[in-house]
Amino acid sequence: MKNKNMIFIASGLLSISHLCYAELLWSPKPKTPPITHKIHQTNHRIKEKIFYLNDNTHAHVKFITPSLNIKIVNAQKDSNKYILPKTGMDNYHALLAERKTDNTYESSLRYVSMRDKPSGYSPRKLIKKNKLPLEIVPEPMIREHWHFYTSNNHNYKVLFKGKPLADTWVTLNTSNGSNLDAKTDIDGMVSFILPEDFKNIQPGRRANQPEEFILRTVHISHGITYKTNFSAPYSVNPSHWNSNIGGILSLSIGFLSGIIIMRKHNRASRRAS
Amino acid sequence: MNLTIIRRLIQITAFIVMVYGIGLGGYYLADKLTSSLPALACAYDMQTADHCALISFQHQMAHHAAPVLSSGGSIIQAFLPTAITLGTFALLLIVLSKAFCGWICPLGFFQEVLNIIGQKLGLQQTQTLSKNITSKTRPVKWLIMIFLLFIFPLLAGFGVVGHELGDPFCRICPSRILTTLVTGDTKELVVDTSSMSYLILSVLATFLFGLMISIGLMVRQPFCRICPMLSLNTLFKKIGLVRLVKEAKPRCVKCGLCAKSCPMDIHEIHTDMENKDVIYPDCTLCGRCVEFCPDKDVLKIKYAFFPILSSDPGYFKKRKKAQTQWEKITLFGGHKK
């Protein structure tokens, strides 16, 4: 594969930091692989949003609201568990972790949709806002309440200090075990089709727990290695249990029924007059 | 130039904005604007500029109010987001009242286009539905509003009924299928086989959509007659600045042209001799009754206290002539009425 060398370089760069820390990475579950599968049940209570940082040694965590208010979040005692505070706003919030050492700058970003009062701000404000020196920006981020689905193509932009970073490798790994990579174009854009890598697909979105995908990139500037990742959940494409043919068939039956109803109605009203 | 032509131009513009809004305001426009629109611009359309209030209400019931209440939260906590959405919805209705239906709604416009197509194809048109039929259909929109927008979503949130009923109106809403289809997205024109309830709901939705299309070719605004938006905006009709005013004259008794022109078959617009405020629950403020009233100043559309259009014999004559000419143009020279 033509990209092999680059993956090698990228993973080499990633491993530099592994000398001291594990990767800075957000996850909705206590440990990334293995992920336990649990059937999702109806929410009877509003649950707290909880995330885990792979290794939070010397990490700084910020939670940014749609209005760009920054809240510092601390881990629960002696753990890598973070309970996200209520901000009184709905829509996407940014959850950021950063760690600086002499020659590295690591960061991890994800967007968390909160349920609360309407925020009154466009998510664009938060998503377009430069939050990290090296940042992977979803272009666009799926709208709130939408899902990243397998087989769908999504674009991302890599920015370094607010400027597009061209010719840079970005890797995509999924918790289902897929690995992809691609290089950014001149505008810093890169796109990935989320792989169809779910096994034992059950009919219905709720029957299949979402998995995680992680985009990573690395950039070296002035002797500092910048590393960042963007993670989000993705789900099985509903086309596995949705049938277009069925839809067209049912629409046609509806259409014909309408014609029959109207013919009857017209006949009856002609008789009446 | 007459009111209907102006309305068509506004409807076309609104359709483009509501269905393909992204090009105009960027991807997140829908999340930025009100999310409480009193018209069926659909949240399932990836490009919509703003979306209807109905989805917000259903989600607030199922995902906020019910969970808050069942975890011991107060009524205020539970319904605060709904109150905010309702407030925005009311503010919008102050500005345009029910005219969101007659002038902005993409689904309302689509049904008008269907009827034009039916007329041009020469299909036999049912200009006026009988009182018997309208009196049977009128309560349906109230039932849909109460049960599909509020009660079922709440019960689903409490876990009393399945989560499939968390947004039951969206499940059967024709705008979801229409607005996604016209953006080239077929993911809503589907039968969902993942569970029995989804199967039933999706078959019902696609069936209803087909039914609406064929009936819409021959009857004006078939879906509007059961649309819960009409019941919801009726609750706020007193605060709207757009008003439909009638000053009945004795000649009204024998005339009835207003009711004949009304796409929603509101017979009362003709028979009501007392009320000045004649915005009935089914009214979409399209203004046709004013255009087709042949008597001076009997029917008026006003914005606050300023008259926009008053019925007038001269206007009526021209409008009637234009209508007759328009209706003469058919593809196969079929039925006229």
Ligand code: SF4
């Ligand atoms: S499906 Fe209908 S009710 Fe639901 S968001 Fe779309 S237009 Fe509104």
Ligand code: SF4
């Ligand atoms: S009543 Fe008709 S015009 Fe009004 S919101 Fe419903 S579908 Fe649209």
Ligand code: SF4
């Ligand atoms: S009463 Fe008049 S304004 Fe209202 S729907 Fe009928 S014709 Fe249109």
